[in-house]
Amino acid sequence: MPFSEIAAVGPPHSDQIEICIFGPNYGECIVAHVGNGNWIVVDSCIHGDTKEPVALVYLRSIGINPATAIKVILATHWHDDHYRGFSQILSAAPAAHVWIASALTDREFLQFASRMGKNKTAVAGNKLSEFSKTIGEIRRRHEAGLPTFGFASAKTSMYRVGAGVSGHGFPCEILALSPSHGDMLNFMSRLAADMPRSRQTKRAVPSPQPNHLSMATMISVGSTSVLLGADVENSGTATAGWEAILGAHHQSALTPGATIYKIPHHGSQNAHNADVWLHLLKPNPLAALTPWRKGRGRLPTREGVAEIVSRTPFAFATAVDARTRRERRGRPPGVLRSLRENRRIKLRSLEAPFGAVRFRSVDLSAGGWQHELFGSACHLSQYRRAPK
Amino acid sequence: LTELWGLQVAPEQLSSNVSSSETATPSRSGAVPGAGGTRFNKDVLEAWTRVREQRSPIAQDYISPSMKNDDLKKDFGIVHYRSVEREFPREVKLQEWEGQVQEIGSNYFSARLVDLTAGEKEETEEAELPLDDLIESDRALLVPGAVFRWIIGYRYMYGQKERFTRIVIRRLPMWTEQEIRSADQQADELHHALFGDRSSRTATLGSD
Numbered sequence: 204m205p206f207s208e209i210a211a212v213g214p215p216h217s218d219q220i221e222i223c224i225f226g227p228n229y230g231e232c233i234v235a236h237v238g239n240g241n242w243i244v245v246d247s248c249i250h251g252d253t254k255e256p257v258a259l260v261y262l263r264s265i266g267i268n269p270a271t272a273i274k275v276i277l278a279t280h281w282h283d284d285h286y287r288g289f290s291q292i293l294s295a296a297p298a299a300h301v302w303i304a305s306a307l308t309d310r311e312f313l314q315f316a317s318r319m320g321k322n323k324t325a326v327a328g329n330k331l332s333e334f335s336k337t338i339g340e341i342r343r344r345h346e347a348g349l350p351t352f353g354f355a356s357a358k359t360s361m362y363r364v365g366a367g368v369s370g371h372g373f374p375c376e377i378l379a380l381s382p383s384h385g386d387m388l389n390f391m392s393r394l395a396a397d398m399p400r401s402r403q404t405k406r407a408v409p410s411p412q413p414n415h416l417s418m419a420t421m422i423s424v425g426s427t428s429v430l431l432g433a434d435v436e437n438s439g440t441a442t443a444g445w446e447a448i449l450g451a452h453h454q455s456a457l458t459p460g461a462t463i464y465k466i467p468h469h470g471s472q473n474a475h476n477a478d479v480w481l482h483l484l485k486p487n488p489l490a491a492l493t494p495w496r497k498g499r500g501r502l503p504t505r506e507g508v509a510e511i512v513s514r515t516p517f518a519f520a521t522a523v524d525a526r527t528r529r530e531r532r533g534r535p536p537g538v539l540r541s542l543r544e545n546r547r548i549k550l551r552s553l554e555a556p557f558g559a560v561r562f563r564s565v566d567l568s569a570g571g572w573q574h575e576l577f578g579s580a581c582h583l584s585q586y587r588r589a590p591k
Numbered sequence: 592l593t594e595l596w597g598l599q600v601a602p603e604q605l606s607s608n609v610s611s612s613e614t615a616t617p618s619r620s621g622a623v624p625g626a627g628g629t630r631f632n633k634d635v636l637e638a639w640t641r642v643r644e645q646r647s648p649i650a651q652d653y654i655s656p657s658m659k660n661d662d663l664k665k666d667f668g669i670v671h672y673r674s675v676e677r678e679f680p681r682e683v684k685l686q687e688w689e690g691q692v693q694e695i696g697s698n699y700f701s702a703r704l705v706d707l708t709a710g711e712k713e714e715t716e717e718a719e720l721p722l723d724d725l726i727e728s729d730r731a732l733l734v735p736g737a738v739f740r741w742i743i744g745y746r747y748m749y750g751q752k753e754r755f756t757r758i759v760i761r762r763l764p765m766w767t768e769q770e771i772r773s774a775d776q777q778a779d780e781l782h783h784a785l786f787g788d789r790s791s792r793t794a795t796l797g798s799d
């Protein structure tokens with residue numbers, strides 16, 4: 204049974220905060236308990252064995268009913284490594300509030316998604332189909348009179364409960380730190396360049412870099428806070444990316460310093476910002492990242508790992524740097540021979556080892572936390588293989 | 592004089608001043624797949640045909656029966672070659688993927704793959720493939736986002752069985768005005784359904 208190991212401890216207590224980060228080398232999902240049986244889900248990825256969204260598999264495995272327990276679902280951005288199975292979570296949690304970046308409902312982006320939806324040339328479909336399903340669900344809820352969705356940008360408060368009903372005696376709030384106005388302008392500029400036009404050859408959605416419009420969030424529980432960095436990167440300008448978040452923080456403090464940090468953009472160097480560690484985090488925070496690989500691209504790099512482990516001794520990765528070259532079972536011997544004989548062909552399964560890093564509060568007032576590693580999760584210093 | 596196929600031919604007879612009536616045209620009957628029409632000087636051809644028929648009965652084999660029909664005299668100037676039987680290879684497909692190009696390197700390209708043989712709809716594998724395996728005409732089509740088929744199988748030809756690997760970049764259609772208009776209309780309807788005529792969405796829907 205999937206997650207039997209992780210489920211063995213059972214669900215958190217009503218007064219415990221839990222942040223569980225899943226990442227199978229391509230994909231990311233965070234499931235968080237914010238007290239009193241209220242759960243939030245940030246992004247979505249698919250479990251390799253069950254082909255279901257990891258969040259649903261996990262919650263069910265610890266005896267939680269997603270339909271009633273999930274209160275908030277956030278999509279930090281629309282890249283498919285953060286979005287797979289998202290619409291299934293929406294269907295499973297009809298009462299949950301859904302939050303997406305406001306720019307994703309601009310007329311231009313809806314046109315982009317709609318045009319790409321007309322491209323039926325590839326079996327795999329287009330990378331926006333999950334987003335289109337999400338918008339379809341939002342429309343259905345809107346027409347049914349269920350205002351259970353919202354469009355976020357920097358400083359949007361997405362969830363707030365008072366101390367009396369939070370389950371742990373502290374007020375709880377989830378705040379969007381981005382996208383900033385500058386992020387949205389960058390995104391729209393990129394969108395205009397990639398917009399399909401008549402008499403252009405159809406093709407798949409272009410490579411979605413850089414990560415404009417990613418939504419970083421802060422979960423605050425009393426004086427404790429958790430910074431989820433999504434895929435926010437440095438922009439080189441004061442109005443976008445981490446620079447804009449730090450600028451807003453200098454104007455009015457967003458956090459007294461986060462204890463837990465979901466490292467942004469899979470630990471890439473362009474997402475590493477020394478001022479974030481200095482101003483938004485407490486010293487030696489608990490930190491975790493989800494690795495990413497696509498073709499020859501792999502994150503985190505060796506340099507990225509070195510940057511992070513120099514900042515905190517408590518840094519983890521949800522999966523080891525597995526260089527899987529698994530040949531699928533059941534293929535005819537002739538296919539396997541062809542693949543073996545042509546050494547220049549490198550075929551890899553995307554079903555990489557799966558792991559999770561789970562943080563649970565021990566004593567919120569004292570700021571005590573425990574961490575657990577599951578599956579192929581590891582300490583970040585053990586992530587990279589030694590160079591040959 | 593020049594000797595041509597055993598005939599003594601004057602140089603002027605080899606000239607290319609063939610009149611339009613003598614120009615070879617595709618045969619209208621008994622056409623042989625793969626045979627090509629060739630221009631010849633009428634006199635040379637007549638002489639050559641006559642001599643070959645006299646000298647060697649085997650030569651008959653090289654002249655299409657249609658040449659003997661009177662009504663085909665009008666086609667004079669066309670040489671009909673006997674069809675060469677072509678053996679088309681029989682192929683057995685063992686494995687087929689659909690790929691989307693992600694990245695193009697100096698001697699490879701990487702792609703995400705859908706296993707069509709397994710009936711999958713999602714990308715479950717990725718591959719690096721050598722650029723050399725592409726035919727030259729496909730190289731220009733290789734851009735990030737391009738879609739291709741990768742097939743591994745057996746080919747039977749001339750009594751031999753051999754394995755083959757083939758990568759074919761798909762020639763994708765273009766966006767049409769109608770598709771774009773239709774998509775934009777749907778997007779506008781969706782936007783209107785969510786926000787009405789409001790230009791600002793900030794005060795609309797959302798949290799409690």
